Amino acid sequence: MSSRFGAVYELVKKIPRGRVITYSGIARLLGWKNGARTVGWAMHHCPAGRGLPWHRVLGAGGRILLREPTGLLQVRLLESEGIAVSLGRVDLARRNWTPKNPHPAARKPSRARRARRNAIARSSRR
DNA sequence: ATCTTGACTTCGG
DNA sequence: TCCGAAGCCAAGA
Numbered sequence: 001m002s003s004r005f006g007a008v009y010e011l012v013k014k015i016p017r018g019r020v021i022t023y024s025g026i027a028r029l030l031g032w033k034n035g036a037r038t039v040g041w042a043m044h045h046c047p048a049g050r051g052l053p054w055h056r057v058l059g060a061g062g063r064i065l066l067r068e069p070t071g072l073l074q075v076r077l078l079e080s081e082g083i084a085v086s087l088g089r090v091d092l093a094r095r096n097w098t099p100k101n102p103h104p105a106a107r108k109p110s111r112a113r114r115a116r117r118n119a120i121a122r123s124s125r126r
Numbered sequence: 127a128t129c130t131t132g133a134c135t136t137c138g139g
Numbered sequence: 140t141c142c143g144a145a146g147c148c149a150a151g152a
Contacts, residue, residue, distance in 0.1 A: 004149075004150090005149090005150090022134090022135095023133075023134055023135085024134070024135065027134090027148090032148080033147090033148090034134090034135085034146080034147050034148070035134090035147080035148060035149085036134040036135060036147085036148085037132070037134040037135080037146095037147060037148055037149085038132095038134085038147085038148045038149050038150090039133090039134080039148095040132065040133050040134050041131080041132055041133085041134090041148080041149065041150070042133095042149090042150095043133050044131095044132060044133050045150090046133085054133085057133080058133095059133080059134065059135080060134075060135055060136085061135095064133095065133055065134075066133050067133085070133075071133090074133090
């Protein structure tokens with residue numbers, strides 16, 4: 001597998017039990033501007049049997065994006081570590097994880113972007 | 127170099 | 140809330 005994907009796996013490996021992160025979140029931490037889709041690609045090729053907590057990676061808004069039957073497995077794994085999943089989504093506000101030392105290239109979102117994200121979070125919580 | 131393929135995200139209706 | 144379209148990115152062929 002290529003080097004870039006390795007970085008994704010390294011990060012995923014650090015997600016603690018009971019916490020989750022999103023594809024875009026990973027991309028941001030790695031300094032990739034719009035690499036969410038690429039992270040998804042990496043996860044699709046996720047090396048099996050290596051104890052990677054792949055189930056802690058969710059779509060924007062804490063949504064479960066995987067199709068059956070894998071999606072069901074993911075929900076089971078999440079619930080098995082105390083993470084509630086209702087209507088196919090997890091409460092990101094409470095469960096989202098951020099490492100202490102993110103990649104230096106990771107930028108803080110602009111004020112406008114932050115406002116927009118909040119609006120989205122609000123509507124999806126509805 | 128070009129095209130396809132996703133475990134993606136956001137916006138508009 | 141749900142759906143489709145468009146934008147994006149890197150790996151593979």
